[in-house]
Amino acid sequence: MNKDPGDEQAMSLEFSLESLNFIRAGEASSELKQRLNKLGFRPELVRRAAIAAYEAEMNVIIHAEKGTMKVEITPARLLVLVEDEGPGISNIEQAMQEGFSTASEAIRELGFGAGMGLPNIKRCADDLEIQSTPGRGTRLKITINNEQR
Amino acid sequence: MKLSEIQQILEAEVLVAAGNMDQEIEMAFSADLISDILVMCREHTLLLTGMAHMQVIKTAEICDLAAVVFVRGKRPGQEVIDLAEKKGIPVLLSRLTMYESSGLLFSAGLPGISKKNRTSQEGLE
Numbered sequence: 496m497n498k499d500p501g502d503e504q505a506m507s508l509e510f511s512l513e514s515l516n517f518i519r520a521g522e523a524s525s526e527l528k529q530r531l532n533k534l535g536f537r538p539e540l541v542r543r544a545a546i547a548a549y550e551a552e553m554n555v556i557i558h559a560e561k562g563t564m565k566v567e568i569t570p571a572r573l574l575v576l577v578e579d580e581g582p583g584i585s586n587i588e589q590a591m592q593e594g595f596s597t598a599s600e601a602i603r604e605l606g607f608g609a610g611m612g613l614p615n616i617k618r619c620a621d622d623l624e625i626q627s628t629p630g631r632g633t634r635l636k637i638t639i640n641n642e643q644r
Numbered sequence: 645m646k647l648s649e650i651q652q653i654l655e656a657e658v659l660v661a662a663g664n665m666d667q668e669i670e671m672a673f674s675a676d677l678i679s680d681i682l683v684m685c686r687e688h689t690l691l692l693t694g695m696a697h698m699q700v701i702k703t704a705e706i707c708d709l710a711a712v713v714f715v716r717g718k719r720p721g722q723e724v725i726d727l728a729e730k731k732g733i734p735v736l737l738s739r740l741t742m743y744e745s746s747g748l749l750f751s752a753g754l755p756g757i758s759k760k761n762r763t764s765q766e767g768l769e
Contacts, residue, residue, distance in 0.1 A: 517698070517699070518698075520699065520702070521699065521702035521703075521705075521706065524706055525702065525705055525706065528705070528706060538687070538708070542687060542706075542707070542708055545706045545707075546682055546706055546707065549682065549702075549703070549706045550682060605678065605695075605697065605699055606676065606677045606678035606679065606681075606695050606699065606700075607678050607679060607699075608679070609677050609679035609680065610679075611679040611680070611682070611683050612679065612682075615679075615682055615683050618683075
């Protein structure tokens with residue numbers, strides 16, 4: 496039986512993400528999704544959060560050396576913070592354009608790297624902040640509001 | 645349309661039943677790009693794909709897909725089958741091509757995602 500998310504205290508989760516580990520790829524987002532379902536958030540909100548988190552998780556696994564995903568959960572909103580150490584994004588505006596991708600051929604053969612990840616995160620989120628330092632890494636702050644609670 | 649009917653139409657082998665072959669499938673989507681599935685797919689949808697690796701199952705879980713059909717006889721490895729069992733996602737294998745599989749299901753009355761679920765798509769945007 497679902498519990499009202501309002502019954503829960505604020506909680507936070509943290510996952511470590513490993514470059515090019517396709518065995519574990521997606522596990523953080525999968526676990527996040529299961530936790531949100533258990534907390535009783537609406538399926539539509541859980542789905543948006545899971546897709547945004549999965550896109551961000553895959554970006555780290557595909558492009559970065561390592562990273563973390565931290566999730567702060569309150570009844571009012573979900574905050575997904577994804578930070579990585581990696582090449583960074585030299586032109587964020589360009590990276591936000593659908594179809595722009597720097598993924599390798601091997602990654603494309605897995606069905607990723609179509610240049611849809613960041614635009615899709617933005618579409619699923621209520622707010623997306625991107626900070627990046629080329630040569631150092633990237634930080635995404637994804638906010639999803641629980642408006643109909 | 646029940647998943648068991650879809651299996652018959654596609655003359656498909658059941659790789660993972662997940663105890664869920666009687667579920668009603670409302671619509672279907674065909675894709676050979678994970679990126680497209682993550683952007684386009686709606687919940688409770690059947691996915692037809694020629695990609696037979698673990699990320700397909702992981703994506704199916706994230707997107708709440710109802711079931712997966714591997715087309716063109718793309719038989720996945722045991723790790724893919726094990727993962728689908730674990731996640732409870734039914735998986736079928738058809739020897740037909742993506743075009744043939746999609747066409748047969750569409751002709752039998754299974755709609756695509758654009759018509760079936762416009763309301764929830766608008767809700768997302």
